[in-house]
Amino acid sequence: SKKPVRVAVTGAAGQIGYALLFRIASGEMLGKDQPVILQLLEIPDEKAQKALKGVMMELEDCAFPLLAGMEAHGDPMTAFKDTDYALLVGARPRGPGMERKDLLSANAAIFTAQGKALDKVASRNVKVLVVGNPANTNAYIAMKSAPSLPRKNFTAMLRLDHNRALSQVAAKTGTQVKDIEKLTVWGNHSPTMYADYRFATVNGKAVKDLINDQEWNANTFLPTVGKRGAAIIEARGLSSAASAANAAIDHMRDWALGTNGKWVTMGIPSDGQYGIPKDTMFGFPVTTQNGEYKVVEGLEIDAFSQERINITLKELQEEQQGVAHLL
Numbered sequence: 001s002k003k004p005v006r007v008a009v010t011g012a013a014g015q016i017g018y019a020l021l022f023r024i025a026s027g028e029m030l031g032k033d034q035p036v037i038l039q040l041l042e043i044p045d046e047k048a049q050k051a052l053k054g055v056m057m058e059l060e061d062c063a064f065p066l067l068a069g070m071e072a073h074g075d076p077m078t079a080f081k082d083t084d085y086a087l088l089v090g091a092r093p094r095g096p097g098m099e100r101k102d103l104l105s106a107n108a109a110i111f112t113a114q115g116k117a118l119d120k121v122a123s124r125n126v127k128v129l130v131v132g133n134p135a136n137t138n139a140y141i142a143m144k145s146a147p148s149l150p151r152k153n154f155t156a157m158l159r160l161d162h163n164r165a166l167s168q169v170a171a172k173t174g175t176q177v178k179d180i181e182k183l184t185v186w187g188n189h190s191p192t193m194y195a196d197y198r199f200a201t202v203n204g205k206a207v208k209d210l211i212n213d214q215e216w217n218a219n220t221f222l223p224t225v226g227k228r229g230a231a232i233i234e235a236r237g238l239s240s241a242a243s244a245a246n247a248a249i250d251h252m253r254d255w256a257l258g259t260n261g262k263w264v265t266m267g268i269p270s271d272g273q274y275g276i277p278k279d280t281m282f283g284f285p286v287t288t289q290n291g292e293y294k295v296v297e298g299l300e301i302d303a304f305s306q307e308r309i310n311i312t313l314k315e316l317q318e319e320q321q322g323v324a325h326l327l
């Protein structure tokens with residue numbers, strides 16, 4: 001049987017954590033033959049640590065055969081020790097009266113510390129997924145704070161946007177998500193992201209031809225996907241949690257186990273593809289194999305798409321500039 005791998009999860013006592021940990025421990029992320037050791041991080045605060053203990057009690061009570069070990073931590077330097085996977089979910093939410101720049105700097109403090117800790121103690125092959133918002137910029141900060149780790153080890157979650165777009169396209173075309181391929185989401189995990197079905201196919205037919213409605217694309221589809229998070233909050237009174245956890249599982253599973261040529265969306269540090277400046281943490285179409293992702297290159301970017309990509313890129317560059325002095 002396989003040797004256990006170490007999976008660190010931050011914000012482990014939060015809502016996404018509660019929807020995520022049980023699925024990691026049951027083998028849905030890394031495979032039904034892969035034992036895992038969970039290294040869970042919460043803020044040192046007594047209430048958070050107590051809540052984390054409660055979640056761990058429930059994990060114990062599931063008696064998962066693949067759960068080879070479990071630890072509670074209040075310090076990233078111990079939580080990330082030798083970790084093979086790190087899901088950075090915990091972040092500072094926007095509080096009352098908090099301005100955007102306060103939010104960025106509160107998170108910059110968290111993700112510089114966590115990036116430094118990963119740099120010092122994690123496995124050199126650690127695969128990092130940042131979920132905590134602003135996810136792309138937090139991932140960028142962690143990457144910049146971990147100079148001894150390869151840049152490519154740092155990614156941000158665009159998969160929830162990707163999955164949201166898949167479901168909207170399936171509903172519009174009267175087809176099933178499982179039959180849709182080659183869809184992607186460019187840019188920032190924010191309402192500016194650009195979900196793009198121009199290359200998508202469903203059972204071999206072009207989605208673009210099936211829909212054939214640019215007005216729907218621009219005025220219904222993109223706003224629906226972009227504002228889906230807000231719509232969930234409005235309906236549920238709480239932000240997306242199970243769907244976010246599901247997207248994190250999809251992202252890590254596909255990165256680790258491969259997509260067999262299928263496209264998925266990952267937020268990754270650009271190498272300059274599609275004119276996106278190097279290091280910008282940007283949503284791209286990728287395929288994965290043997291634990292490595294590769295950007296799908298050579299796609300035509302038409303005027304409408306270029307305009308949308310420019311908008312989301314500009315937002316990301318402003319976020320990056322907003323934290324530059326802290327790095």
Ligand code: NAX
Binds near residue numbers: 239
């Ligand atoms: P919760 O507030 O329920 O949980 C967050 C947990 O993180 C809390 O228990 C808190 O104590 C902990 N935490 C805060 N700072 C920490 C730190 N420095 N180290 C360790 N733990 C820390 O939020 P939840 O609903 O779970 O959402 C978590 C994050 O995911 C938020 O930033 C949220 O905005 C973001 N999301 C990102 C999504 C994406 O697609 N990228 C979608 C869903 C979600 O909105």
